[in-house]
Amino acid sequence: MEISEVQKIAHLARLSLSDDDATRYAGELNNILELVERMNARDTDGIRPMSNPLDATQGLRADEVTETIDRELFQSSAPLAEGGLYLVPKVID
Amino acid sequence: MHNRTIASLATGLQTGEFSATELCRHFLARIDACNDTLNCVITTTAEGALEAAQASDDRRANNAALGELDGIPLLHKDVFCTAGVRTTCGSKMLANFVSPYDATVVERLHQRGAVMLGKTNMDEFAMGSTNEHSYFGPARNPWNTEHVPGGSSGGSASAVAAGFAAFATGTDTGGSIRQPAAFCGVTGLKPTYGRVSRYGMVAFASSLDQGGVFARSAADVAPALNAIAGFDPRDSSSSQHPTDDYAANLAQDLRGLRIGVVREHFSDGLDSEVADCVHAAAATLREAGATLVNISLNETALTVPTYYVIALAEASSNLSRFDGARYGHRADNPQSLEDMYERSRSEGFGDEVKRRIMLGTYALSAGYYDAYYGKAQQLRRLITEDFARAFTDVDLILAPTTPAPAFRLGELVDDPVNMYLSDIYTCAINLAGLPALSMPAGQSASGLPIGAQLIGAHFQESRLLNVAHAFQCRTQHHLAAPDTGAYAEISR
Amino acid sequence: MTWETVIGLEIHVQLATKSKLFSGAAIGFGAPPNSQACAIDLALPGVLPVLNAAAVSMAIKFGLAVGAQIARETIFARKNYFYPDLPKGYQISQLEAPIVGPGHIDIELANGAQKRIGITRAHLEEDAGKSLHEEFEQYTGIDLNRAGTALIEVVSEPDMRSASEAIAYLRKIHSLVRYLQICDGNMQEGSFRCDANVSIRRPGAELGTRTELKNLNSFRFIERAINFEVERQIDVIESGGSVIQQTRLYDPDKHETRPMRSKEEAHDYRYFPDPDLLPVLVTQASIEALRTELPELPDAKRERFKQAYELSQDDAHQLTSSRAHADYFELAASTSGHPKLTANWMTGELAAALNRSNTDIVDAPVQAQRLGLMVARIADDTISGKIAKQLFEIMWSDERPVDALIDAQGLRQVSDSSAIVGFVDAVIAAHPAQVQQLRDGNTKVIGFLVGQVMKSSGGKANPKHVNQMLRTRIEEQTS
Numbered sequence A: 001m002e003i004s005e006v007q008k009i010a011h012l013a014r015l016s017l018s019d020d021d022a023t024r025y026a027g028e029l030n031n032i033l034e035l036v037e038r039m040n041a042r043d044t045d046g047i048r049p050m051s052n053p054l055d056a057t058q059g060l061r062a063d064e065v066t067e068t069i070d071r072e073l074f075q076s077s078a079p080l081a082e083g084g085l086y087l088v089p090k091v092i093d
Numbered sequence B: 001m002h003n004r005t006i007a008s009l010a011t012g013l014q015t016g017e018f019s020a021t022e023l024c025r026h027f028l029a030r031i032d033a034c035n036d037t038l039n040c041v042i043t044t045t046a047e048g049a050l051e052a053a054q055a056s057d058d059r060r061a062n063n064a065a066l067g068e069l070d071g072i073p074l075l076h077k078d079v080f081c082t083a084g085v086r087t088t089c090g091s092k093m094l095a096n097f098v099s100p101y102d103a104t105v106v107e108r109l110h111q112r113g114a115v116m117l118g119k120t121n122m123d124e125f126a127m128g129s130t131n132e133h134s135y136f137g138p139a140r141n142p143w144n145t146e147h148v149p150g151g152s153s154g155g156s157a158s159a160v161a162a163g164f165a166a167f168a169t170g171t172d173t174g175g176s177i178r179q180p181a182a183f184c185g186v187t188g189l190k191p192t193y194g195r196v197s198r199y200g201m202v203a204f205a206s207s208l209d210q211g212g213v214f215a216r217s218a219a220d221v222a223p224a225l226n227a228i229a230g231f232d233p234r235d236s237s238s239s240q241h242p243t244d245d246y247a248a249n250l251a252q253d254l255r256g257l258r259i260g261v262v263r264e265h266f267s268d269g270l271d272s273e274v275a276d277c278v279h280a281a282a283a284t285l286r287e288a289g290a291t292l293v294n295i296s297l298n299e300t301a302l303t304v305p306t307y308y309v310i311a312l313a314e315a316s317s318n319l320s321r322f323d324g325a326r327y328g329h330r331a332d333n334p335q336s337l338e339d340m341y342e343r344s345r346s347e348g349f350g351d352e353v354k355r356r357i358m359l360g361t362y363a364l365s366a367g368y369y370d371a372y373y374g375k376a377q378q379l380r381r382l383i384t385e386d387f388a389r390a391f392t393d394v395d396l397i398l399a400p401t402t403p404a405p406a407f408r409l410g411e412l413v414d415d416p417v418n419m420y421l422s423d424i425y426t427c428a429i430n431l432a433g434l435p436a437l438s439m440p441a442g443q444s445a446s447g448l449p450i451g452a453q454l455i456g457a458h459f460q461e462s463r464l465l466n467v468a469h470a471f472q473c474r475t476q477h478h479l480a481a482p483d484t485g486a487y488a489e490i491s492r
Numbered sequence C: 001m002t003w004e005t006v007i008g009l010e011i012h013v014q015l016a017t018k019s020k021l022f023s024g025a026a027i028g029f030g031a032p033p034n035s036q037a038c039a040i041d042l043a044l045p046g047v048l049p050v051l052n053a054a055a056v057s058m059a060i061k062f063g064l065a066v067g068a069q070i071a072r073e074t075i076f077a078r079k080n081y082f083y084p085d086l087p088k089g090y091q092i093s094q095l096e097a098p099i100v101g102p103g104h105i106d107i108e109l110a111n112g113a114q115k116r117i118g119i120t121r122a123h124l125e126e127d128a129g130k131s132l133h134e135e136f137e138q139y140t141g142i143d144l145n146r147a148g149t150a151l152i153e154v155v156s157e158p159d160m161r162s163a164s165e166a167i168a169y170l171r172k173i174h175s176l177v178r179y180l181q182i183c184d185g186n187m188q189e190g191s192f193r194c195d196a197n198v199s200i201r202r203p204g205a206e207l208g209t210r211t212e213l214k215n216l217n218s219f220r221f222i223e224r225a226i227n228f229e230v231e232r233q234i235d236v237i238e239s240g241g242s243v244i245q246q247t248r249l250y251d252p253d254k255h256e257t258r259p260m261r262s263k264e265e266a267h268d269y270r271y272f273p274d275p276d277l278l279p280v281l282v283t284q285a286s287i288e289a290l291r292t293e294l295p296e297l298p299d300a301k302r303e304r305f306k307q308a309y310e311l312s313q314d315d316a317h318q319l320t321s322s323r324a325h326a327d328y329f330e331l332a333a334s335t336s337g338h339p340k341l342t343a344n345w346m347t348g349e350l351a352a353a354l355n356r357s358n359t360d361i362v363d364a365p366v367q368a369q370r371l372g373l374m375v376a377r378i379a380d381d382t383i384s385g386k387i388a389k390q391l392f393e394i395m396w397s398d399e400r401p402v403d404a405l406i407d408a409q410g411l412r413q414v415s416d417s418s419a420i421v422g423f424v425d426a427v428i429a430a431h432p433a434q435v436q437q438l439r440d441g442n443t444k445v446i447g448f449l450v451g452q453v454m455k456s457s458g459g460k461a462n463p464k465h466v467n468q469m470l471r472t473r474i475e476e477q478t479s
Helices: A003-012 A019-041 A071-075 B006-015 B020-038 B046-061 B104-111 B154-161 B178-184 B218-228 B272-287 B300-321 B337-348 B351-364 B370-393 B416-421 B427-432 B461-474 C053-065 C163-179 C219-238 C284-293 C298-309 C313-319 C323-336 C339-356 C368-379 C385-397 C402-408 C417-430 C432-439 C445-456 C463-478
Strands: A085-089 B041-044 B073-077 B115-120 B167-172 B187-190 B210-215 B258-262 B291-295 B396-400 B436-443 B449-456 C004-014 C077-080 C090-093 C103-108 C114-126 C130-132 C139-143 C150-156 C192-201 C211-216 C247-251 C256-259
Touching: A003 A019, A003 B351, A019 B300, A019 B351, A019 B370, A019 B416, A085 B337, B006 B020, B006 B218, B020 B041, B020 B046, B020 B073, B020 B115, B020 B154, B041 B154, B046 B115, B073 B104, B073 B154, B104 B115, B104 B218, B115 B154, B154 B167, B154 B178, B154 B210, B167 B187, B167 B218, B178 B187, B178 B436, B178 B449, B187 B218, B187 B461, B210 B218, B218 B436, B218 B461, B258 B272, B258 B370, B272 B291, B272 B396, B272 B436, B272 B449, B272 B461, B291 B370, B300 B351, B300 B370, B300 B416, B300 B427, B300 C077, B351 B370, B370 B427, B396 B461, B436 B461, B449 B461, C004 C163, C004 C219, C053 C114, C053 C150, C053 C163, C053 C284, C090 C114, C103 C163, C114 C163, C163 C192, C163 C219, C163 C298, C192 C219, C211 C219, C219 C247, C219 C256, C298 C313, C298 C323, C298 C339, C313 C323, C313 C339, C323 C339, C323 C368, C339 C368, C339 C385, C368 C385, C368 C402, C385 C402, C417 C432, C417 C445, C417 C463, C432 C445, C432 C463, C445 C463
Parallel strands: B073 B115, B073 B167, B258 B291, B258 B396, C211 C247
Antiparallel strands: A085 C139, B041 B115, B167 B210, B187 B210, B187 B436, B396 B449, B436 B449, C004 C150, C004 C192, C077 C090, C103 C114, C114 C150, C130 C139, C192 C211, C247 C256
């Protein structure tokens, strides 16, 4: 991975890295990727991917209102809220 | 008092030898005396604990119905949401986050009358194997405070070993209960995937995470597992497979049981003292009536990279909600939305978390999905089938938990690759969703605990606890306790 | 130099479930901010999604109604991106294995011909919250009430060739989802939203670069936006430029589209199957059970009305424009026993009254049975058609039964000969000149004489009988 690619990935993940950090991470990530390369030693043609270890399937919930909402309580940990709205820096569309 | 079994404590409460309040005070005093050194508890909830203990005593006094763990003190890993009490996940991002709701695990233990003493230290967002990646500083191994307690549930393991509570909860994604249990000389169980509800357990890797228990013996793990196991409709991955009474079959005979020992595990990478302990454990189990069988798990070499790709990809997405918008850390004076996101997340997350988020993001990014995540999901099936094949031959597998005893603090903190490789014996189990436990099996020459791992087929927790109990009836490793006298402070 | 327009539409249909797609919070427009956002909708640490059974059923019904294949195993995927109205930092949607596969819907073109529009797929996904930019100077306010609401996204093939075809397709889907009772179709409240993908090309050429138009919340806006965009793209290309692939917002005040700033960079959504949700198995039995629950669909109902009630295409179309209209008609027609006359009244007086008072048919003060009874009274000669108009107006504000009102207002037609003959004779006596004109062969003057009888009887005499009786009496008196 190049430093520029590290910066691109960092931006996708909304992390800001200084150039020094990016260099350091690039080195570490490349080492980890080498480890990950070992996966290619094994042929997996035709193997079905497994997302749940028990191959379980989804249960369904009855369509009912079950939640009572305590907005005060939820917003008591908000960094900034007013009039019931969460506030973030202005976004221009 | 803090080295007594849960059954013994329950009897003590019942006979009036001591009250729940006295019991609570005793453990709070232990925390007070040793936590400055060990740093295994992030938040002590003394007031709430004493209230709960008093309520327990009142129930007993009024002959009201008692829960199965009434009055028994516990600690929760700080990854479980606790209503009204700070839940930090060991991170600056949530350093002041007070959860408005209780995790199902917390709720169920509370319903059975257990008394929560506080929240334990952990690697940030459960990402790590040493508890050195915590915003609140590293937790230390009570056997030798220059060594790590393991991770990510290092705080819980260390706390149980040091006698801070009768038992503690933890979570295990690639070994985060079993490895610290081995490093700290306690018994730690990771149940089958889906056995314990993940609702309220802050997610690291959704298809791998499972909540479990630390205690000083299998017999103590059992009642705690009874409390938390079982279907939860709030967790789609929760299983409807019927639960057992996990304490009912502890003393079952081992005759006829086939236990596999894996050839591929005993390679150069395994410390000889650990290998010796595992072989000794095999001999003990043979004496107890089990048949020990050599087996092969051919896919062992693939497990670490497969595990890390899946875990990190899922984690990178699970941690996107931490953006400074609705809760958690927000950077000062953000100049724009993007600035708020980038600075809040960069300031709020530590290095290891950032490393993992970036790797996970990379693995899922355009053009790389098939090579990384897609490939890993295929390997996951092969690894799971490998175990399934083994379980047609044997009932359980005996294995090392870790390649070596606890490392020194600072030894691996900047060496992610070697840290990841140390998960070699544990992470495959999470990929296959199997239940497994680590039990104390000996000590190194330097006095550090060594654990042995028992791995079962899906939903075989009763069998695991049974074999561990049989082992613990014939050995004394689990009875050893660290000498905390060297650093315990007399309470003011 | 002709240009061909190519349009594909993505419609977001908000499902009329009681709770959200993955949480048990209530849904509904206009609640105080964040009063319908529970822990799961807020993406608090540790929360998990659980799938709403009714949303799945509604999606399957939609699929059946457009003749689509229903997936037997359907998977939810995470679409990862950062935006304040998306609390988890990802939207739970579907990528591979959507619940509804390829289907189609037939539209009627202006020239009366039918055209089949392909539907590529329809999938379930959760809605985002709302960002409010106007309320605060330095901040954007986030309301997560809508976050987590169940949607189906219906993706069409790029089969439409004009704004009017696009509108016809939209109207068809709009009517269909309301017929199925899976959506209330309220565009102002955002329960039915449309994005349009528009491009142009020379006939026979490859597809051109397309732009995506957003913020289209009425049929009128959609038509204007598409037409504007097509003109814009033609201008760009004809002056030597090329169309940039981008997302554009429609500005209803300036009647133009402009690029949307926040969507300028291409997103890498890093789709992967959501590990908190498991594959959903849909059994053949459950699909068949839902098939039996499907109501008669608009096209079938319209054809049946034409046949069974002998209605014109236009009338049938109007009366099946919604299930409410269709149900009203059938009840009124069966009450009156005269479907054609009932249809006339519905497309005429009733429609006008509803329009004037801005009332929906379900809230009409004159409900189906009362209208039916009124029509029956016209048909059985109790009242005349003209009088009925008066009666209808009275019924709009007076709840009393039809017969009671007829009597109370004295609206009964007089058809009894012995009662009419007096009026007739009096008019004959009073207008000898006109009577003579009639005898002389001027047939038109009968209208005047009938009018005079109607006037002197206060409008109550049955005009048909009056006409008959005048002729008879005049004839009798000749001899």
